[in-house]
Amino acid sequence: MQKYSIFNLVKNAFSNHENWDLAWKDPTPKKEYDVVIIGGGGHGLATAYYLAKEHNITNVAIIEKGWIGGGNVGRNTTIIRSNYMYDDNALFSEFGMNLWRKMSQDLNYNVMFSPRGIINLAHSDAQMNIYARRGNSMRLNGIDAILLNREQVKEIIPMADFSENVRFPIFGGLMQPSAGTARHDAVAWGYARQADSMGVDIIQNCEVTGFDVSSGKIKGVRTSRGDISAKKIGLCVAGSTNILAEKLNMTLPIETHLLQACVSEPVKPVLDRVVTFGAGHFYISQSDKGEMVMGGDLDGYNSYAQRGNLPTLQHVLTEGIAMMPFLSKLKMLRTWGGIMDMSMDGSPIIDKTHIEGLYLNCGWCYGGFKATPASGWTFAHTIAQDRVHELNSGYSLSRFNTGHLLDEKGLGTKTWIS
C-alpha cells in the first residue's frame, strides 16, 4: 500500500495525482472466510482492522448492503467524549479516547481529531450537584473533568445567553477538556484502507438474506451475491440489528429509532468547543468548514426511514436558540437522519450469543461514533478469543435477564424518551 506522506504527495503532484493506488479494492466474495463481519460502518471496519492488526486474522470479509461509510458513521455529529459516570462506560470510553489520540498515525490517514473539549451546561443548583458527582466519578477513573461556574462558562462561550431573565439560566457546566470531534468519513475510510491492505475483503452492495445455522452453530451467511461460509460471524449493523435478528429467530432488547442532525450555512469561527444544553437535548459544535453542526432528540417513534420529521427538528432548534440566540439568524444548509439501535438501558451490547460462532455488537443509541475504535477493538477481541474482554464485560446481552443494567441516564425502557 502506498503510504500517505508529504513525499508521496509531492511525487504524485508531478503526475497530476492520477497514479495514486485505490484506497481499497472491490473484490468478488470468496466461498469461505474465517470471519465475516456484517455491516461496513465504522464499527464493522474497525473490527476487521483490529482482527487483522491485533489478532493476525486476515481471512476476513466485511459485507455491506450499501456502501461503506453511508450509514451512521457518515450521519453523526462527530462528537468524541468519555464523560460517563459508571465504571463500565467510563473505562471503555477512555480506552477509546486513547485510540482516538493516535488514530491518524495508526491509520496513516488524517482523521482530523480535534480535542477541543465538551461542555455540558447546567441550569440549576441540582444539576450542578449531579455534574460535580459525575465529574468526580470521571476523575476517579482517570478522565479529565472540570466543574465550571457561570463566569468561567461565560469566558469560554460568551455567545451563549447569559441574560438575567431567561427560562433556563446558565449556572455553570461540566467540561471534559480532552473530548472533541473528528472527521467521521475519514474514520471509515482510514479503517477501510488499512483493513484492505492487510487482506480484508470489503464487499459492498451485498445484502444479507439469511443465515446457515445447524445444531446451534453458525455455518455461514446467505447474501445477494451468493452463499458464504464462515467459522465466525460478527453482527455490526446498528439500526438494522432487529431485521437480521429476526432472520436468526432472536428478539433483542433493541428498538430502531430515527435521530436527526443538521448543519447551518458556514460562518466565521465563533464556537471552538462542543456544547450541550442541559435543560433538554441539544448539542452543537462548529465544523472546520464553519457550519454549525447540531443535533438532539430522536423523532420519538419507531422508524427505519433514514429521514426526519419537522416537529422534532423544530423542537431541537428551539432549544438551540434558547441556549445561543444568534443561531436564529443562520440559514439551515442540510438536515438528515440515521436509524439508531436504541437499547433498553441506553448502553451498548458487545457479546457472544446463544449461537456458537455468532457475535453481537449493537445498542449504541446516541453514542456510536465516539465508540468506533473501542467497539472495534473489543469486538475483535471477543470474536478472535471467543470470550469477552474485561472492557466490554459490562456490555453483556444477559444483563437484561439478570438485572445488571447500565442505565447511565436512568431513563428506563422507553427508549424514545430522552
Added chain:
Amino acid sequence: MLHIKCPHCGMRSQNEFSYGGDATIKRPELNKDISDQEWNNFVYNRKSLRGKHWELWQHLSGCRQWIKVERDTATHEIFNTLKANEDIS
C-alpha cells in the same frame, strides 16, 4: 408531520400525541409462575418491525385517551387506528 386519526376525535396532527411503543406486548398473567425469560420478553425484548407496526399513542393534547395505531415504520403510512380496548385483528 404525521396525521393520526384518533378514533375519538378524528384526524389530528402528530404534535397532539405522545408515543407509547409496541402495542402487541402483553404483560404476563397474574398469579402464575413466570420465568425470567417471560419477564425479559415483556420488559425489554422488542421485535421493532420494519414495515407494519401496531403501536400505542396517547392523544395527550386532545381527549387524553390511549389508542392503537397501525403504522409503517419505513414510510410512516398509517393504515388503521383503534380504541385501546379494541383487539388487533
